[in-house]
Amino acid sequence: MHPMTKVLIIGAGHAGGSVAAFLRQYGHEGPIILAGEEDAPPYQRPPLSKAWLKGEADLEALLLRPLSFYAEQNIDFRPSTIAVSVDVAARTVAFHDGSSETYDILVLATGSTARKLPIPGGDHPDLLELRTLKDAERLKAVLGPGKRLAVVGGGYVGLEAAASARALGAEAIVIERAPRVLARVASQTLSAFFTAQHRAHGVEILTDAEVTAIAHDGVTLADGSVVRADAVLVGVGALASDSLARSAGLRCDDGVVVDDQARTSDPAIFAVGDMTRRPIPVHGGVHHRLESVPNALEQAKQAASAIVGRPGPSPEVPWFWSDQYDFKLQIAGLPFDADRQVVRGDPSASGFAVFHLAGDRIVSVEAVNAPPEFMAGKQLIGKATPVDVEKLSDPAVSMKAVAL
Ligand SMILES: Cc1cc2nc3c(=O)[nH]c(=O)nc-3n(C[C@H](O)[C@H](O)[C@H](O)COP(=O)(O)OP(=O)(O)OC[C@H]3O[C@@H](n4cnc5c(N)ncnc54)[C@H](O)[C@@H]3O)c2cc1C
Numbered sequence: 001m002h003p004m005t006k007v008l009i010i011g012a013g014h015a016g017g018s019v020a021a022f023l024r025q026y027g028h029e030g031p032i033i034l035a036g037e038e039d040a041p042p043y044q045r046p047p048l049s050k051a052w053l054k055g056e057a058d059l060e061a062l063l064l065r066p067l068s069f070y071a072e073q074n075i076d077f078r079p080s081t082i083a084v085s086v087d088v089a090a091r092t093v094a095f096h097d098g099s100s101e102t103y104d105i106l107v108l109a110t111g112s113t114a115r116k117l118p119i120p121g122g123d124h125p126d127l128l129e130l131r132t133l134k135d136a137e138r139l140k141a142v143l144g145p146g147k148r149l150a151v152v153g154g155g156y157v158g159l160e161a162a163a164s165a166r167a168l169g170a171e172a173i174v175i176e177r178a179p180r181v182l183a184r185v186a187s188q189t190l191s192a193f194f195t196a197q198h199r200a201h202g203v204e205i206l207t208d209a210e211v212t213a214i215a216h217d218g219v220t221l222a223d224g225s226v227v228r229a230d231a232v233l234v235g236v237g238a239l240a241s242d243s244l245a246r247s248a249g250l251r252c253d254d255g256v257v258v259d260d261q262a263r264t265s266d267p268a269i270f271a272v273g274d275m276t277r278r279p280i281p282v283h284g285g286v287h288h289r290l291e292s293v294p295n296a297l298e299q300a301k302q303a304a305s306a307i308v309g310r311p312g313p314s315p316e317v318p319w320f321w322s323d324q325y326d327f328k329l330q331i332a333g334l335p336f337d338a339d340r341q342v343v344r345g346d347p348s349a350s351g352f353a354v355f356h357l358a359g360d361r362i363v364s365v366e367a368v369n370a371p372p373e374f375m376a377g378k379q380l381i382g383k384a385t386p387v388d389v390e391k392l393s394d395p396a397v398s399m400k401a402v403a404l
Contacts, residue, residue, distance in 0.1 A: 004031070007106075008106050011111055013045075018042075022304035026304055041067050050164060085247060106268060110275050111131075112275060116234070143169075144169055151172060166201050177208070187366060240289060250264045259279065260281065277289045282316075318334060331364065332378035339359070351368065353373035387402045
């Protein structure tokens with residue numbers, strides 16, 4: 001790669017901001033433009049449903065790097081700048097204000113957007129979602145003693161928001177269409193644990209409950225009942241923001257398809273973060289869309305390495321975390337091909353782990369307040385080490401001793 005290669009990054013979130021920083025760290029001397037729709041410099045989203053929402057972290061603490069970093073590193077950060085189209089032949093991106101920018105290398109990092117509910121009232125302007133700092137500010141403004149929050153969707157973001165609402169003295173009710181919360185993303189054991197904890201903290205949880213209409217003062221369920229609330233937060237998953245990539249003709253399949261260097265089907269275009277569908281080497285290279293900070297960082301390193309021409313990072317085991325009340329959930333690996341689960345510790349108390357195995361190999365671990373199980377599990381997944389299932393299920397046996 002020529003040292004003065006001009007890199008244009010679209011999307012100044014966790015992945016895009018990290019690509020810019022890694023490029024400089026890896027010695028790239030050419031121009032870097034980081035253009036993002038939001039007005040804030042790249043910031044961390046996880047605290048928006050946790051510490052920030054509860055008032056335990058301020059904006060400074062959210063920023064990936066201070067604003068001064070971008071000028072110091074000669075990174076041309078352009079806030080409030082929306083890319084509207086890419087001309088791959090001319091290597092040019094057009095922006096909402098009529099301006100345009102050329103590139104040698106384009107990095108797409110446009111993240112994901114909150115899925116909308118296709119029901120009456122699903123586009124009501126008072127409805128809340130939680131993706132951005134602005135969304136979080138709106139949500140925080142309606143939480144407090146005497147207020148009632150209805151959360152549509154029992155996924156991580158919805159459950160974390162409900163826990164934070166309780167911490168702020170508001171009532172919260174979670175309405176989930178599936179028979180259990182976290183149905184798409186966690187084991188039955190974990191769903192049962194978090195359901196019990198939320199109920200113990202005063203959150204009402206309705207399952208098998210489908211919201212069919214939304215009004216400003218609450219929601220209507222399929223059985224005709226009405227749940228009144230001062231505010232309604234919809235947390236029913238996120239969709240890859242891949243429309244720019246699709247209109248540019250890049251190969252997409254619910255996310256831009258990339259390789260293990262974050263390369264798209266166009267040799268001059270990389271894509272990173274939530275918007276991508278990427279191979280997962282530790283799971284046999286299957287393509288998957290991950291929505292997590294560790295994924296954004298790993299792909300940012302892959303893209304920056306490939307752009308400067310240095311070896312890429314070693315493949316990582318996908319991982320994720322969630323904080324609710326005093327519980328730190330850490331998940332590593334994906335339960336593809338799992339044929340059994342092994343529980344280690346007591347799921348009715350805090351401090352247990354659920355291991356998902358394919359044969360005698362761990363493919364995923366869900367650990368609640370159990371960092372040693374998470375760390376050891378992640379390593380065993382990465383190395384595909386066979387384990388002794390008897391020993392794994394016995395918390396008295398150290399995790400070191402479970403490997404065969
Ligand atoms: C409330 C919440 C809690 C979370 N908690 C956790 C957690 O506990 N652990 C974890 O691992 N992950 C968590 N995540 C997920 C994690 O934050 C994301 O995976 C991560 O932010 C992905 O980074 P990204 O850069 O791909 O996308 P984003 O950080 O979403 O950034 C994409 C950026 O691109 C901008 N953009 C989009 N289109 C355009 C355009 N056309 N032109 C210019 N800019 C554009 C967007 O405005 C946005 O700023 C959470 C997410 C949310 C919303």
